[in-house]
Amino acid sequence: MKTIGLIVNPIAGMGGAVGLKGTDTALILNKAKKLGASPGSTEKAKIALKELLKSKAGVKLMTCPDSMGASVAKELGVDFELVDISVNVRTTAQNTMDAAREMLRKNIDLLLFAGGDGTARDICESVGTKLPALGIPTGVKIHSSTFSINPTMAGRLCASFIEDKKVDWRTGEVIDLDEQQYRLGNISSKLYGYLRIPYLRAHVQKLKSGSPESEKYGQEAIAQYMMEKMEDEIVYFIGPGSTTMALTDKLGLRGSLLGVDIITKSKVLKRDVTDRQLLDFMNEGRRVEVIVTPIGGQGFLFGRGNQQFAPKVLCRFEPGQIHILSTQKKIIDLQGQPLLIDSGDESVNKQLTGYYRIISGYHESLVYKAVG
Amino acid sequence: MKNKFVHPYIPNSVPEVKAKMLEEIGVSSIEELYSDIPERLRFRDRMKLPEALPSELALKQHMHAILSRNKNVHEYDSFLGGGVANHFVPAICDEINGRSEFLTAYAGEPYEDHGRFQALFEYQSLMGELLDFEVVNVPTYDWAQAASTSIRMAQRITQKDEILVSELIGPDRRSAIENYCKKAMKITPVRHDRTSGLIDLDDLRSKLNDNTAGIYFENPSYVGVIEHRGEEISQFVHKAGGLSIVGVDPISLGILKPPAQYGADIACGDIQTLGNHLHYGGCLGGFIATRDEEKFVMEYPSRLFGITKTEMEGEWGFDDVAYNRTSFGVREKGKEFVGTANALYAITSAVYLSLMGPDGMSEIGRHLIQKSLYAKKKLEALAGTELKFSSASFKEFVVDFSNTGKRVKDINAALLNRKIFGGIDLSQSFPWMGNCALFCFTEMNTQAQIDRLVSTLEEILA
């Protein structure tokens, strides 16, 4: 029998309804409460858990005290084991992190967490990809690709997992916006890392083109093809993400997972640079091209998680100088929605709008639209 | 619309039905449904096809008139082989592959189509016993494709790009392998000894190198020779880091050692000889078999059906094995594909092997050896003929007519006049052999037929 962990961030989602864009600080939380926000996170977690419990496969539940999970479980009348952590009345990020660490130690099979990007970030920071996890989207900001599309789906996916259905794994990016900047109308987001996320393998009845590839092999194949396309004398600004990281790995370089690096085929010139450093480098007059991967569940090419590519940087590139790497699955999951460019400058967005050849495998590319 | 002819295959041509359906759709004519096809792309001519034969009897008469222009291996005594051969097809093979349930099914789930999943799993399993391997694919198009894929599998498994190919493999297969592999791999021929017909081990050794993905040879070879040093050949290739791939006629395996038992890593071949008819060479099925090791299984492009359980205690279930077959390697130049191939013939071969059992396969193997040995002795004794190769053979062997002063082509023409299909003329496909023919003898050839072949040849060569 499998053990599922449940962590509820009870205050997630409170800011959104009242236009506060997140509840990352106590001050904002109070403000949200004053503005009349009511906890929706708990309700949504309940929907997911209820869906999970519909499964006839038995499951062990492990959760946190009180509003961080136990109250939901009690309401549904399900047995559970508590993790041994102390929880503040007003729950904090620290509580989430403690709970996740404890669940990792107890070897649970999958962690279900209810929250938003901030919660995903806490989970990421505490257990990273060591513990399989899946988000129930209850927060205001859901840019990370670590969440199911709604609580019901999270519950169902979890049910499939305990039923030993064919579940595959992918890495989901954890992205968070700087809430303060966000409230001021500026976008400032960062890629914080990855979680290991299950997804339901579509049923295979008739294979036609060999077999589907796992994400890892997909990324390796993409890296191999990009490597063949790279030229010795060109310098590349390579964006964050595990897909681009697979390329630096393949090149034998030590790239940064979360930052932008300046590289050539044979060496890293600068790691984890700022937009300012990119600009300075461009003034050196070398031939430069960009390699990026769309980040997050919403298909942002620029503007989420890679804001080092500021408008001042991007305005100096033609679409032909931008190489996009992505697994086919990630593109298909966009359901036809174009890739998004939100550089912060309308004219740059326009300039980069058009069709791109996205490298999606070894000797394979997809032609797809990106719009600003 | 009223008096339009309704063909038996198209029920909804009935005007009243058409009208009802158009009404449901909300259009007034079928033509409207084609409105997305621009006029410039419309074909407004009339295809020039012969007049329709909608009457089943008329069609049958027409088809019989055409078919009567063929002569078959019952009307003539046939000594033709070369990849397919006239073997006995048990009645139950035809009964089963004619069943509507198997014949007209395609790709249903392992529930409503449980039967085909089980039959194909059994095919894999029965072939596994014959081949002494634990993994067998659902067959591909033919032996040529099976050999081509085996070679590309070896490339992916070893991450090496050169394949050594015996020069005595079937010429059609050689051509197909060339087309399938040449861009991704270097194809190097391996010589056979001109007298024994066996692989020239010195030549083989001299061609092995760090980039050798493996060797592909056939045993018995295309010209019937039994290669008895398979063990050594496999060892040489293994030492160089390559794989041993052997193409084999499965009907030989009740008596001859399966490739797995002399070091082969991959076996392949064609299942036509196991219960399938000739169909002018149009009824083939290529098998591939290996050990049950992850690194091999992962490189199959084929369907592989596995046995499992269901939710219900005591039920067998079937499933596709190794869903995430990730055939990506640094040096691999593209994964392969899988599509509709030859399941019906695989089911037929499963029936054949089930009927034959261990004794049947052993006896047929022995029978074929005896028959061809008898013919060999008789033909060898003819004035002017010689056996091309000195080594032991299975059901086929090469007769050299060089000293008879007559071309194989002419000899065969003369045989044809006496209702005999003589051996395959090798002068085009293997020019170095000279004036030779490849004869094949099966359980369908009686002693009387063989004796008549010999006496007729005697007359022709006289």
Place this chain on the structure above:
Amino acid sequence: MESLNKKYKRLRNFHQAKWDEEIIFQLHNPGEKGLIVNRVETQIEHMTGDGISEIPESMLREQKPGLPEIGQMRVLKHFLRLSQQNLGADFNIDVGQGTCTIKYNPKINECFVRDPRESDVHPMQDESTCQGTLQMLYEMHEFFKEISGLDRFSFQPSSGSHAILNMASILRKYHEDHVDGHQRDELITTIFSHPSDAAAAKVLGFKIITLHQEENGLPSVEALKRVVSERTAGLFITNPEDTGIYNPDIDEFTAIVHEAGGLCGYDQANANGILGITRAKEAGFDMCFFNLHKTFSGPHGSGGPAAGVLGVTKKLQDYLAVPVVDKREDGTYFLNFDLAHSIGKTRQFYGPIPVIVRAYAWIRSLGVEGLEEVARIAVLNNNYLLSKITKIRGASSPYSAGKHRIEQVRYSWDRLYKETGVGTHDVALRMADFGFHMWSSHHPFIVPEPFTIEPTESYSKEELDEYIEGLQRISDEAYATPEIVKRAPHHSVVHRVDHSVSDDPEKWAITWRAYLRKHRDRLVEEDVQIEG
């Protein structure tokens, strides 16, 4: 259940045969015989002894193969029972396997391929003794010139995917023979074209560029323009695509690729609705192929045999795989191996003959009017289903809303899934309870929770209504009692399969001997139970 049955009066109270049939090896009984091999004549026995003394000892099999020993009737019964546990198109209303064109396979055609004058002809016979088969091949060649407008046809391809491999081989050879050709290694296709268009071409070393669909479900001319270059080898495309949507810009596509120096190959897997309506030639293609086992009525044989007849324009006629069939002035037919630029052989001998013979008879039975009627009725049936199915709660037909489709539609159960948790796979399994198939689609799923329906011309309106009622009922069930659907099938041969072993090298079993090695304990346990 009873009230439901009244509501759905077209649906059958179906249950599939369930024999609980053993695996063939479990029928083994030492000493039983399924067949006796005839002995060689006494004189031969005298002359050759046991025969095996001639065979080098290192090549003699030491132990007989571990095949089961089973009496003849038991073997027959076993496979007949398995056949009853299989649902062929002759039994069900097989419209649920879109893209595969499951249509009526006329029984009379079986008589022709089982006639010994067809089945027992050896490929190396003198051509004078095969004139009947050669005549059919030659006439077929002439028919396909009319059907496509192209100039020369090869029967080497053994399936649709294999025809694509042949097209890619021609493409490669053609460019190799031309000055600027060596750099042309990029092949363009579209996401709703058959997956083999990409996969088979890739085997030959092409780099694949896939055009994604726009909001209307079709690839755009703009996107194509963006990617053609001096590296473009060609375009392989299906039209109508697997969505059933016809690409009206197809001639612009071919023109753009030609302009860039590439060649265009038409995957006509979806030709059933356009026979005599629109052709490869007018759309500007250099190559095209048809699946004889689909459009031209070959039975699918539980997964083959198949055939993909491949045609080319004059420019490419010497590139085809050999042989092609020609006719001499004296009216005799012959196999022509003499093509200057041929890619060689891609299959042994001359093609999947039984599939070709059936298709030949089918075309002869229908004639021109018949073929055109096939297309028109296939399209009528399809749009009838479209109208009905999109009224079913939870089902939709993504892209180009309100437009007609050609011969099939890729539908979606996305809404059903989101609202009830019942997905396309669940629906497919539940359909089995009423004696139907329903297939989702090729991977990867572009349309979420897809199902692809292609009614062809073969099924009557009443049958289509019966099938629709099946979908309707399952949709109703999904909203009312989803567990019924999610635990389906209930009336099929077996229950939901345990997939847990299939990806585990320690546990998967591709043959019985592998099963015995890995799971013997399990088996022994059960035997004890059965006996006890």
